[in-house]
Amino acid sequence: MTEVDKLSPGPRDGVNYPLHISYCGNCTMPIEYCEYYPEYEKCKTWLEKNLPSEFEKVKIGDDGADGAGEEEKKRQKRGGKGMIKAKKKEDGPKQVCVSRAPRGKKKSVTVVTGLSTFDIDLKVAAKFFGQKFACGSSVTGDDEIVIQGDVKDDLFDIIPEKWPEIDEDFIEDLGDQKR
Numbered sequence: 001m002t003e004v005d006k007l008s009p010g011p012r013d014g015v016n017y018p019l020h021i022s023y024c025g026n027c028t029m030p031i032e033y034c035e036y037y038p039e040y041e042k043c044k045t046w047l048e049k050n051l052p053s054e055f056e057k058v059k060i061g062d063d064g065a066d067g068a069g070e071e072e073k074k075r076q077k078r079g080g081k082g083m084i085k086a087k088k089k090e091d092g093p094k095q096v097c098v099s100r101a102p103r104g105k106k107k108s109v110t111v112v113t114g115l116s117t118f119d120i121d122l123k124v125a126a127k128f129f130g131q132k133f134a135c136g137s138s139v140t141g142d143d144e145i146v147i148q149g150d151v152k153d154d155l156f157d158i159i160p161e162k163w164p165e166i167d168e169d170f171i172e173d174l175g176d177q178k179r
């Protein structure tokens with residue numbers, strides 16, 4: 001690989017810089033320079049024993065010359081994206097849950113959870129509920145809003161109206177919480 005190859009076309013998405021450099025135990029050079037070392041065959045033997053993954057790249061390099069580095073970067077890029085997708089999957093099902101909780105002797109509050117599974121800003125949502133029902137409404141947890149009043153049944157209409165991506169079917173009625 002020449003200096004020009006290394007400098008262009010610059011940083012890529014999905015590749016962490018600086019790139020990890022492995023050094024050869026035979027010639028002590030970064031392994032990409034091994035091929036310029038007279039004892040390249042010994043280098044390869046060392047690589048095969050000590051850095052099998054790097055040895056695979058060298059072998060690819062022998063076949064495809066300069067294209068190999070390119071291929072490797074693409075592979076890293078794809079791998080990175082794959083990991084992001086896998087992470088998203090772990091978020092679990094999207095669902096909003098509403099329930100009624102007693103407050104004092106006669107009053108109830110309404111608890112809404114799960115809005116953040118739809119990427120909804122909880123502060124915005126709490127403010128919206130407060131205005132809609134003309135009552136107190138605040139974010140009380142990681143993904144929990146408490147509305148001061150018994151408005152649970154209304155939420156089945158109001159939530160899909162405000163956020164069309166949340167179908168009424170995505171709203172689970174947990175009923176009354178007991179304390």
Ligand SMILES: [Zn+2]
Pocket residue numbers: 024025026027028029031033034037043044
């Ligand atoms: Zn070497």
